[in-house]
Amino acid sequence: MNPYDIKGPYNPNPPKPQPKKRPLELGMEQLAEVSHIIAVASGKGGVGKSTVAVNLAITLARQGYRVGLADADVYGPSIPKMTGTEGEMPDVEVYDAMGEPLPEEAEITEDCKEIMVPIEKYGVKWMSIGYFARPEQALIWRGPMACNALKQMLLQVKWGELDYLLIDLPPGTGDIHISLVHDIPLTGAVIVTTPQAVALADVEKSVNLFRNPQVDKPILGIIENMSWFTPAELPDNRYYIFGRDGGRAMAEKYGLPLLGQIPLVQSVREGGDEGVPAALKEGPVFDAMSAAVEMIRMPE
Numbered sequence: 626m627n628p629y630d631i632k633g634p635y636n637p638n639p640p641k642p643q644p645k646k647r648p649l650e651l652g653m654e655q656l657a658e659v660s661h662i663i664a665v666a667s668g669k670g671g672v673g674k675s676t677v678a679v680n681l682a683i684t685l686a687r688q689g690y691r692v693g694l695a696d697a698d699v700y701g702p703s704i705p706k707m708t709g710t711e712g713e714m715p716d717v718e719v720y721d722a723m724g725e726p727l728p729e730e731a732e733i734t735e736d737c738k739e740i741m742v743p744i745e746k747y748g749v750k751w752m753s754i755g756y757f758a759r760p761e762q763a764l765i766w767r768g769p770m771a772c773n774a775l776k777q778m779l780l781q782v783k784w785g786e787l788d789y790l791l792i793d794l795p796p797g798t799g800d801i802h803i804s805l806v807h808d809i810p811l812t813g814a815v816i817v818t819t820p821q822a823v824a825l826a827d828v829e830k831s832v833n834l835f836r837n838p839q840v841d842k843p844i845l846g847i848i849e850n851m852s853w854f855t856p857a858e859l860p861d862n863r864y865y866i867f868g869r870d871g872g873r874a875m876a877e878k879y880g881l882p883l884l885g886q887i888p889l890v891q892s893v894r895e896g897g898d899e900g901v902p903a904a905l906k907e908g909p910v911f912d913a914m915s916a917a918v919e920m921i922r923m924p925e
């Protein structure tokens with residue numbers, strides 16, 4: 626081409642080429658040293674997913690495993706409160722395009738990568754969008770943004786070497802779930818339910834989500850929560866207020882192991898509200914979670 630063949634009027638101050646805005650590129654690098662990724666799911670809200678996820682993480686840590694938990698509930702994150710880490714702020718490390726740590730005085734440019742450092746407490750690494758929002762702030766995000774935020778909570782986090790990374794999924798079986806369980810190299814899922822019929826109808830949806838041919842991830846088993854009520858003053862009594870053995874029946878129906886039954890105990894709710902999870906102490910939750918760990922224990 627003739628270099629003098631300039632079209633249009635001469636512009637002494639040509640516009641500078643703008644750096645292209647890169648779409649959010651999140652690779653799997655931060656998961657490279659994670660041995661097993663387990664999603665804790667339920668079709669229905671309020672059945673105790675987060676309670677199970679937190680107590681399972683703590684039980685694994687008490688048994689000597691290196692554990693992390695990602696709160697994928699970007700609309701209603703409850704991990705900071707349940708673990709007593711509310712108000713903490715994860716450090717953010719910045720790396721340049723070559724993956725080298727960016728010197729403090731250097732300018733953060735478009736191709737830098739920011740990696741969040743999880744909060745450590747009770748021997749577990751926790752990450753939640755709740756650390757970045759004020760507790761009273763409602764997170765109203767549209768689908769794609771929620772999806773991105775959720776992937777960031779998993780993929781942009783310095784997990785390091787872990788034996789288990791648990792993901793506390795938001796309730797439901799919608800697009801967010803399909804996209805997440807499709808894209809993340811999950812080892813498998815644990816489904817939480819109560820023995821109640823309405824909760825069980827939603828278990829079917831969760832089972833179908835993971836068994837859907839496009840997703841096709843193994844379901845490790847079902848945990849039945851709130852299986853019976855035991856008052857503190859009558860520790861041997863069991864009241865089946867949400868029905869009896871619904872989770873067991875569901876497990877049988879789908880050929881899945883029943884990983885455990887957790888009673889409804891006041892101290893579990895109190896522990897959740899106070900940020901001191903029940904599995905830190907001996908008791909029915911630690912026992913049930915230990916039994917579940919026995920059943921899902923995986924090769925190193």
Ligand SMILES: Nc1ncnc2c1ncn2[C@@H]1O[C@H](COP(=O)(O)OP(=O)(O)OP(=O)(O)O)[C@@H](O)[C@H]1O
Pocket residue numbers: 667669670671672673674675676677698701703795796850851887888889890891892893894895897898
């Ligand atoms: N076994 C239990 N005994 C007593 N209280 C429990 C038990 N399991 C869960 N809870 C309480 O029930 C409430 C709901 O539990 P949790 O937040 O874990 O459910 P979830 O399925 O994660 O809810 P969401 O769908 O909103 O994320 C919490 O207040 C929790 O402390």
Ligand SMILES: [Mg+2]
Pocket residue numbers: 674675676698703793
């Ligand atoms: Mg929850």
